Structures are given as structure tokens and as C-alpha cells.
Amino acid sequence: MKETHIDDYHFFREATLRICGSLHVQDALDAFRVYAETxxxxxxxxIAFFDERSSSGIILADSSPGEPSHFTRSARFTQSELQRYRKALLRDGTTLIINDFDHADEIYRIAHARHKTDVSARSKLRLNLTREGHALGVVTLFSNKKHTYTQQHARLLELLHDPFAMAMSNWRQHLTLTHYQKILKDDCQFYREALEKRAGKDVIGAETGLKGVMAMVGKVAGTNSPVMILGETGVGKEVVANAIHNASERRNGPFIKVNCGAIPESLIDSELFGHEKGAFTGATQSHRGRFERASGGTLFLDEVGELPPQVQVRLLRVLQHRTLERVGGTEPIPVDVRIISATHRDLTSMVEEGLFRQDLWFRLDVFPINIPPLRDRTMDIPDLVHHFVGDKCRELKRHTPWKIPEEAMERLKHYPWPGNVRELQNVVERELILNSDETLTFDRFLPRSAPHALETSSQTVVEPLDTVVTRAIEAALKAARGKVQGKGGAAALLKINANTLRARMQKLGIRFGRHGGDNAPR
Known part of the structure; x- marks a missing residue:
């Protein structure tokens, strides 16, 4: 190529735009080559760098106008070769011209041989990249003819040291982040599959006792409509919520569960909506809430009836505007979340009593699904028992399953199961732990008179449930000296949420607040 006058500023500007124009090193290198070869x-x-951890030279990208030459992208070096190569880099400075490899330092021929690159009839122009005293890598130009490069070419390439060094730093960081992103994606897929194997994709009872429930799941899963799952404690509301998520278009997104009754009232705002650094004492860094983490997926609000009034207001605002503001923040953050809520409480009564916002209830109760209790679907009990026993067999690596006599299974079917499926699972697990025989009888937990356990004699006095609950609450309030919430309060003594306790007190006519006088609960 005949040398012509080149405007340095124009060359630097145009080359830099292409070098720094993409985080994808191959795209940037291709764009630079097309311009610079003129x-x-x-x-x-x-573009290459040296990986200290593996003592390897790594070629990040290679660009040529025709078919790329054959080379090995990663090549290991011995310690002696590494020391010789570093000495040569320091000796030869920022740029190096080799127009005939027969007269070049042998270490350069060795380095290219490690990458299986034939340089016998080639010329080479190299730019050594450093930043703040640290070696970043090298940019190497090849010509398929000897005696190609001049000091003018070296001067032009040296002008681009800083753009190449900055881009090299960004490319390597981007590749590192991309690598970890792939690892995280792979981990997510692995754990999702592991959870599916553990929980099972099929809902037990889907063709029998839960057939009607699963029919409703099939109808609503393909929509983004909010779902309200109703049912007693332990009936499997989370299982149904999982089934809706897994059958929806959001199944590859996150499924985030929030137990609204288990989070302290002082923390629930931060847990749901997140907070900014410095929003309150102890907020040393910004925190993403459950809504942000569930974006693109499903948020399952379990026991939604336990939400405090001020959180109900914020939740309603998020559902209306599909944006949220973190605690202590002012910037609206868009969220794309499908809401599934669940409760064992009578939200209709809570709305009438002013304990749950009616407008929020309308937003959440778009598609209600009521799960029947286990006592109303006893045909599912054998399948559930065998499922729990099978899980334990796999956990204990037991090849011979336990036997369950028909008599024992009938007793299980006749027991009322106030704790529903969760209670059944616990009974099965306790029996497996304590039973050393091959046969499961459940004698320890279900006496043979169990089917008649609920029958009462004519002499038995049964008090109304409200009376029993009133007596328990009044006793707790007396012991707590009228204090409802906090340490030593009646709610803590009764082991229930303070808002739940206040709701029951209001329903039962138990006075609290200033209307109750000096001894009224607080």
C-alpha cells in the first residue's frame, strides 16, 4: 500500500467510534477493520489477553475480510515461556513491527505456534495495551506478505492505544458478566427442574376431589387476571397457586411467595415494596422488594387477610398503576406482576367490618377458587398417603415400600382432618419415623375409635365456639394488662397476628381502645 497523508485527528475519531461502538468485541473489531484497512x-x-489463573493466552476475537485462518483460541504457556514473553513485551515497548519472523525473537514464534498460527511468510504489527501499569492485552495486525509494515503504520496504531485499552477493559468485564449470567440462568433452570421433581407437576386429586378446582385453574391460567384462592388452612392453596403459575405464559419467570401474616408489621412495607438506602435506621443499602423480584412472573400473597391497613393502601395503588415507590424513594418503578392471593379467612365479613378495604378486595377477588377441605374429598387420601410414603422411600433410599393395610387406610379416610393435607402429611411422616415394621398402622396417632371420636354423649356440655374464643381472649388480655400487640401482648400470648386479634375482638364485642376505659386493651 502506497503511504498517503492521513489526518491524525480524523483517523483517531473515526477509529475510536468503531472501537468503542459495541460491547460485543467481535462486532467492534469487524467495524474497526473495515475502516482501518484503508x-x-x-x-x-x-484481540487477545493473558489469563493469569490458567497461564493461558486467550484470543477474544479475530477479524478478516475472507475466511478466518485456523487458530486455537486458548493456549497454555509454561512458566519459562511466560517469563520470556513478558520480558520481550517490556523490551519492545508499546508497538512492535515484525516484517520477517526469521529474524524475530523466538518467543514470538513460540507464542504463535501455541495458537497454531503459521507466521512463516507473514508480517505483524502489534499494539501492547496497558492501563494504570496493568497489562490488558494486545492488538495484533497480520499481513500475508513479508515487509509490509512501516513506522507510519505503527504511529497510527499507537494513536489508538487509549481507545483500545478502554474498550478492552469494558469487553472483558462484559464477557465476565455474560459468563456469570449464563451460570445463573443455568442454575435457575437446574433448581426449577429440581423443584418440579420434588413437588411434582401433577396435582394429586386433579382427576378426583380437585377436578373442579383444576378445571378452573385451566381456564384462568392463560390470563393475567388476579386469582383469589380460598380454603381452610392446609388444604393446598400454594399447590394450586403453583399450578396456575406453571400453566401460564409466565412459567419461566419467578414465582415469589409472601406469607403476609408472618412478616412483622414494621417490616412488611420494605419486604413488599423495597426501600432506598437511608430510608430508615439500619437501611445501609437499597433493597429490592418482593414485587420487583417477581416482575415478569407471579407474586403469591398467602394469608392476604393479615395485611395491615396502610399496606392495603399501597398494594391497591400498585395494582391500579402497575408502578411502585420504594420506602424512602420518589421514583416510580414499573412492575409487571400477576397477583395470586390466598386466605382462610372470610374476607367478605372483614370488608363489612371495615377490616379489609373493599376496593382492594374487588381488585384481588376477580377469579375466586375455593378448595374443598380434605374431609370432603376423602377419595384423594389414598393417593396422598402413597405420595408421601413414596417421597420418604426416595429420601431414605428404601427399595421396599411400606405396606398399608386396608383397615388403616379406611381409618385415615374416616378421620376428619382439621389440619387437612398438611396434617395428613405430618401424621404419615411421624408414623414412618417411629415405625420399625414393614406395615403402617397409624395406631399411635389414630386410635381405632377414631371414626367415632367426634361423637358426644348426652352428658357432654358443648359451649359455642365464640364463647370459648371470648374467654381465651379475655384471659390473655388480663394477663397482658390490656396490651394487644408487642412483646408480652395478648396477641403474642395467643400466638396470632395482632390485626387478627383486633378483628376477632371487634367481631365478638370485646372492648378495646379508649372506649374501654383505663383497663381497655391497647
């Missing part, structure tokens, strides 16, 4: 002859250009 000023500097090249049949191939490479």
Missing part, C-alpha cells in the same frame, strides 16, 4: 494494510486482526 489506512493500515491488514489481512487479519486479533
Amino acid at each position: 489506512c493500515i494494510p491488514m489481512d487479519e486482526i486479533r
Whole structure:
């Protein structure tokens, strides 16, 4: 190529735009080559760096106008070769011209041989990249003819040291982040599959006792409509919520569960909506809430009836505007979340009593699904028992399953199961732990008179449930000296949420607040 006058500023500006124009190193290198080959002859250009951990040279990208030459992208070096190569880099400075490898330092021929690159009839122009005293890598131009490069070419390439060094730093960081992103994606897929194997994709009872429930799941899963799952404690509301999520278009997104009754009232705002650094004492860094983490997926609000009034207001605002503001923040953050809520409480009565916002209830109760209790679907009990026993067999690596006599299974079917499926699972697990025989009888937990356990004699006095609950609450309030919530309060003594306790007190006519006088509960 005949040397012509080149405007340095124009060359620097145009080359830099292409070098720094993409975080994808191959795209940037291709764009640079197409422009720069009009000023500097090249049949191939490479970007490479040395990985200290593996003592390997890594070629990040290679660009040529025709078919790429054959080379090995990663090549290991011995310690002696590494020391010789570093000495040569320091000796030869920022740029190096090799127009005939027969007269070059042998270490350069060795380095290219490690990458299986034939340089016998080639010329090479190399730019050594450093930043703040640290070696970042090298940019190497090749010509397929000897005696191609001049000091003018080296001067032009040296002008681009800083753009290449900055881009090299960004490319390597981007590749590192991409690598970890792939690892995280792979981990997510692995754990999702592991959870599916553990929980099972099929809902037990889907063709029998839960057939009607699963029919409703099939109808609503393909929509983004909010779902309200109703049912007693332990009936499997989370299982149904999982089934809706897994059958929806959001199944590859996150499924985030929030137990609204288990989070302290002082923390629930931060847990749901997140907080900014410095929003309150102890907020040393910004925190993403459950809504942000569930974006693109499903948020399952379990025991939604336990939400405090001020949180109900914020939740309603998020559902209306599909944006949220973190605690202590002012910027609206968009969220794309499908809401599934669940409760064992009578939200209709709570709305009438002013304990749950009616407008929020309308937003959540778009598609209600009522799960029947286990005592109303006893045909599912054998399948559930065998499922729990099978899980334990796999956990204990037991090849011979336990036997369950028909008499024992009938007793299980006749027991009322106030704790529903959760209670059944616990009974099965306790029996498996304590039983050393091959046969499961459940004698320890279900006496043979169990089917008649609920029958009462004519002499038995049964008090109304409200009376029993009133007596328990009044006793707790007396012991707590009228204090409802907090340490030593009646709610803590009764082991229930303070809002739940206040709701029951209001329903039962138990006075609290200033209307109750000096001894009224607080």
C-alpha cells in the first residue's frame, strides 16, 4: 500500500467510534477493520489477553475480510515461556513491527505456534495495551506478505492505544458478566427442574376431589387476571397457586411467595415494596422488594387477610398503576406482576367490618377458587398417603415400600382432618419415623375409635365456639394488662397476628381502645 497523508485527528475519531461502538468485541473489531484497512494494510486482526489463573493466552476475537485462518483460541504457556514473553513485551515497548519472523525473537514464534498460527511468510504489527501499569492485552495486525509494515503504520496504531485499552477493559468485564449470567440462568433452570421433581407437576386429586378446582385453574391460567384462592388452612392453596403459575405464559419467570401474616408489621412495607438506602435506621443499602423480584412472573400473597391497613393502601395503588415507590424513594418503578392471593379467612365479613378495604378486595377477588377441605374429598387420601410414603422411600433410599393395610387406610379416610393435607402429611411422616415394621398402622396417632371420636354423649356440655374464643381472649388480655400487640401482648400470648386479634375482638364485642376505659386493651 502506497503511504498517503492521513489526518491524525480524523483517523483517531473515526477509529475510536468503531472501537468503542459495541460491547460485543467481535462486532467492534469487524467495524474497526473495515475502516482501518484503508489506512493500515491488514489481512487479519486479533484481540487477545493473558489469563493469569490458567497461564493461558486467550484470543477474544479475530477479524478478516475472507475466511478466518485456523487458530486455537486458548493456549497454555509454561512458566519459562511466560517469563520470556513478558520480558520481550517490556523490551519492545508499546508497538512492535515484525516484517520477517526469521529474524524475530523466538518467543514470538513460540507464542504463535501455541495458537497454531503459521507466521512463516507473514508480517505483524502489534499494539501492547496497558492501563494504570496493568497489562490488558494486545492488538495484533497480520499481513500475508513479508515487509509490509512501516513506522507510519505503527504511529497510527499507537494513536489508538487509549481507545483500545478502554474498550478492552469494558469487553472483558462484559464477557465476565455474560459468563456469570449464563451460570445463573443455568442454575435457575437446574433448581426449577429440581423443584418440579420434588413437588411434582401433577396435582394429586386433579382427576378426583380437585377436578373442579383444576378445571378452573385451566381456564384462568392463560390470563393475567388476579386469582383469589380460598380454603381452610392446609388444604393446598400454594399447590394450586403453583399450578396456575406453571400453566401460564409466565412459567419461566419467578414465582415469589409472601406469607403476609408472618412478616412483622414494621417490616412488611420494605419486604413488599423495597426501600432506598437511608430510608430508615439500619437501611445501609437499597433493597429490592418482593414485587420487583417477581416482575415478569407471579407474586403469591398467602394469608392476604393479615395485611395491615396502610399496606392495603399501597398494594391497591400498585395494582391500579402497575408502578411502585420504594420506602424512602420518589421514583416510580414499573412492575409487571400477576397477583395470586390466598386466605382462610372470610374476607367478605372483614370488608363489612371495615377490616379489609373493599376496593382492594374487588381488585384481588376477580377469579375466586375455593378448595374443598380434605374431609370432603376423602377419595384423594389414598393417593396422598402413597405420595408421601413414596417421597420418604426416595429420601431414605428404601427399595421396599411400606405396606398399608386396608383397615388403616379406611381409618385415615374416616378421620376428619382439621389440619387437612398438611396434617395428613405430618401424621404419615411421624408414623414412618417411629415405625420399625414393614406395615403402617397409624395406631399411635389414630386410635381405632377414631371414626367415632367426634361423637358426644348426652352428658357432654358443648359451649359455642365464640364463647370459648371470648374467654381465651379475655384471659390473655388480663394477663397482658390490656396490651394487644408487642412483646408480652395478648396477641403474642395467643400466638396470632395482632390485626387478627383486633378483628376477632371487634367481631365478638370485646372492648378495646379508649372506649374501654383505663383497663381497655391497647
